[in-house]
Amino acid sequence: MHIPDGFLSPSVALPLWGVSAGIGGYALRRVSRELTERETPVIGVVAAGIFAAQMLNFPIAGGTSGHLIGTALATLLFGPWVAILIMTCVLSLQALIFQDGGLIALGANIFNMGILGALVAYAIDQTLRGIWGDRRWARTAAAFLAGWAAVVMGALATGLELALSGLVPANVVLPAMGGIHALIGVVEGLITVSAVTFLRTVRGELMVERPVAGRVPLWVAGLALTLLLTLLAPLASSDPDGLERVAEDLGFIQAARPPAFELLPDYTIPGLSNRSLAVILAGILGALMAFGLVIVLLLGWRSRQRERVSNSKT
C-alpha cells in the first residue's frame, strides 16, 4: 500500500502532505503535552519495534505470507494520537531509507496508513465496545474489526487517491484494492487480536482501559471517515468513465445484469446510466463487509465458548 513517487498527481499528493503535516504537528503537540518526559524516548524505540514487528510474517497458502502493519495495534495500546505519531515515524523512515513509498507521496501514505488507520481503528474499537459492553469476546471482536477496517479503509483511500490522480479508473482500482485488502485485513485483524490478548494476559497493566468515547471529537472523526469511505467507494466506482468504456468496447456491457444480491437493496444513484455496474460493485463491497462481520461474530462466539469452558472447569 506504500505509494511510490510519480503515481499521484501533484494536486493530490501536495494537499495530502499539508493535511498530514498539520495533523502530525497537532498530534506532536498533544503527545508532548500528555506524556511525561519519561515516555518520549520510549516512543522512538516502540516505533522501531513496530518496524521490526512488520517483519514477523506467517505463511498463509500457496507461498504467500501475511504480516502486520501495526496501526491498529499501536492505537489500541497507546491511543490514536501516539499511534499517529509512531506510524508517521515508521512510514517516514521506510520512505527515506528503504524507498518503501515515495517522499512526495509520503504525505498520502501517512494519511492512508497512519492517520486514517488510527482514527478508524479507534472509532471502531470504541463504538463496538460501547455497544457490546466491555466483555472479553467484545474486546476481541472490536480489536479484530479495528485491525481489519484500518487496513481496508487505508486501501480504499489509496485507491481513491490513485483514481483522483487520473491514473486508474475508480471502478477498477477500488474493487481491486478493497477486495485484496479485505483479505489482508483479516491477517491484520487476527494478529492484532492475538497480540492484544497476549499483552493483556501477560502485562495487564499495559492495557490501560480507556473510557469508552473518552475522546469524542476523535471518535466522531474516525466514524465519519469510515462512513465516508464506505459510501464514497461504491459511488466513485460507479463513475461512468473507465471500466464502462472498456466494457462497451468489449461488448459485454449488455451482458451485465443486476445481480441477485439483496445486501444493499435500495442502492441506486439517480442520474447514473450504469446503475447495474454500481449495484454489482456495491454488492461486492457489501459482501466483503459481511464476510468480515461473519468472521468477527464467529470469533466472538468462539471466545465466549472458550470462556464458558474455562468457567465450567473452575
Added chain:
Amino acid sequence: MNATHFHFHDPYQPLDSPVHRLDPRVKLILALGFILTATLLPVGAWLSYALLGAAAWMTAHLSGLGIRNVLRRSVLALPFVLAALPVVFTAPGPSWLTLSLGPWQIPVRVEGVIRFLSVLLKSWLSLQIAVILVGTTAFPDLLAAMRAMGVPRFLVMTFGLMWRYLFLLVDEAIRMLRAREARSIAPEVPGHRVGGTLAWRAQVTGRMVGTLFLRTLERGERIYMAMVARGYDGEVRMLPMPPLSGPDRALLAGGLLFLIGILLLGWVSRALFL
C-alpha cells in the same frame, strides 16, 4: 531470509566521493527538489525525463555507487507499477493496436501508453535519486540536515532513536522467526504441509508480535534510564550546523535552477506541441 544481521541492509555506502562530501542539507534539498520536479512534470515530457535521468546517472557515477548498482536497487522497489497498468486500456483517445485475447478485443490506447510510461519513468527517476541520497549520506547527517530544514526536534530525535535501535530489534525479530521455523511453522516447502490452521498460525505470530513488543518496551525503559544516568533532562541538544560554504551555496542554486529549467522545458514544450 538468510541474513542473521539486518545491518547489512543499511543503504549507506561509506565511500569518498564529491557527492559524499557534499553538505547533507544541499543533498536533501536537491533530492527533494528533484522528486518534486519529476512529480510536477507533465505527462509525456520525454526530453525533461531524459535530462533528469542524465543528471541522476551522472550523480550515480560521480558518487562511486555506480550506475548499475543504483539501477538494481531502484528496480527492486517498482512492483507497484502494476497498479498503473490498467490505464493502458482505459485512457480516452484512439486505440493504437488491439490485443486479441480469446473472444475479447482489448484496445491498447496511445494516451494510455504515454501515461503509463510517464508514471513509470517519473517513479523510477524518483527512486534512483532517493537511492543515491541514502547511499551517499550517513543517517546522522540526514538527521542534522532535517533539523536544519525545520523538521520538529521531537521527530528528528525519534528518527534518531528508531535508527539506533531498528537493526537491533529487527535482528530480534529475525531470531524469533528462526526459532519459530525450527519449532513449528516452516515456510512452505514443496511436498510439506505448513503446520496448524491459519488462525493458529496467526495467533502464534500475534504472540510473537506481543513478545517483541514487550521486549521493545522494556528495552525502551532501560534506554531511558541510561539516558537519565547520563544527564538527559527531556531536552535534546543538537549542534547547530555551520552555515553553507560558498561552493555549496553555488551548487545548491545551480541545481535548483537546473530543476526549474527542466520543469519549464517540460511545460513549455507541451504547450507548444498541443
